[in-house]
Amino acid sequence: MTVETENDQYHLANLIKGARVVLWDFDGPICRLFAGHSADRVASDLVSWLEGRGLHGLLTETERESLDPQVVLRAVDRRHPGSDLVAELEERLTQEELRAASSAMPTPYADPLIRTWTAVGSRLAIATNNSALVVRKYLASRGLVGCFAPHIYGRTQDLHHLKPDPHCLNRALNAMGAAPADALMIGDTPSDREAAVQAGVPFLGYASNPRKAKVLKEAGAGAVIESLEPVLGLLRG
Numbered sequence: 001m002t003v004e005t006e007n008d009q010y011h012l013a014n015l016i017k018g019a020r021v022v023l024w025d026f027d028g029p030i031c032r033l034f035a036g037h038s039a040d041r042v043a044s045d046l047v048s049w050l051e052g053r054g055l056h057g058l059l060t061e062t063e064r065e066s067l068d069p070q071v072v073l074r075a076v077d078r079r080h081p082g083s084d085l086v087a088e089l090e091e092r093l094t095q096e097e098l099r100a101a102s103s104a105m106p107t108p109y110a111d112p113l114i115r116t117w118t119a120v121g122s123r124l125a126i127a128t129n130n131s132a133l134v135v136r137k138y139l140a141s142r143g144l145v146g147c148f149a150p151h152i153y154g155r156t157q158d159l160h161h162l163k164p165d166p167h168c169l170n171r172a173l174n175a176m177g178a179a180p181a182d183a184l185m186i187g188d189t190p191s192d193r194e195a196a197v198q199a200g201v202p203f204l205g206y207a208s209n210p211r212k213a214k215v216l217k218e219a220g221a222g223a224v225i226e227s228l229e230p231v232l233g234l235l236r237g
Contacts, residue, residue, distance in 0.1 A: 042093070107208075120235060
């Protein structure tokens with residue numbers, strides 16, 4: 001939904017109007033976490049670390065070539081759930097994410113949208129597969145922690161709870177005493193959308209380009225925006 005027609009505007013306005021609580025994914029809707037610290041390189045480093053321990057066969061060729069650190073982490077957890085190996089790999093990823101947070105690029109209009117949504121009385125939470133430590137570091141650098149704290153729900157040692165499992169969304173809703181129908185999830189991946197569906201929360205897809213918009217729409221997202229600007233305009237209006 002690039003908000004070109006009155007119907008698009010009406011649909012988006014209804015989503016915004018009904019949101020007493022807004023659950024944000026982090027990497028994508030709020031910032032590009034790996035803008036200056038390549039996620040591809042992080043994934044490759046994790047694969048190399050595993051191979052250095054003689055664990056080359058732990059990943060399929062597709063997983064090794066995914067260039068997505070989350071794919072690598074989850075693949076190892078599926079084969080050795082709850083192991084010391086997974087804990088060490090998760091800690092290595094957290095340290096890489098913390099480094100990345102220093103050079104993360106704010107998503108256009110995210111900062112003013114977060115502040116405006118807070119100012120008009122909605123409550124905000126983060127529901128992400130990234131580390132909560134990383135989220136706090138980034139939000140602190142933008143002066144935005146107060147818009148979310150204490151409701152920052154990130155990756156835990158129980159990796160089977162990562163989205164598309166709705167665990168972090170349900171944690172946020174329960175802590176805030178919010179009904180799913182009164183909330184809105186803003187995410188940029190099919191797993192965000194699936195988690196929202198499982199939690200019973202309306203979903204607004206954010207896509208930074210037409211290719212990502214197509215992926216979200218093919219995954220069943222009914223409302224997809226390629227900029228946060230129209231949401232900010234509706235709130236200010």
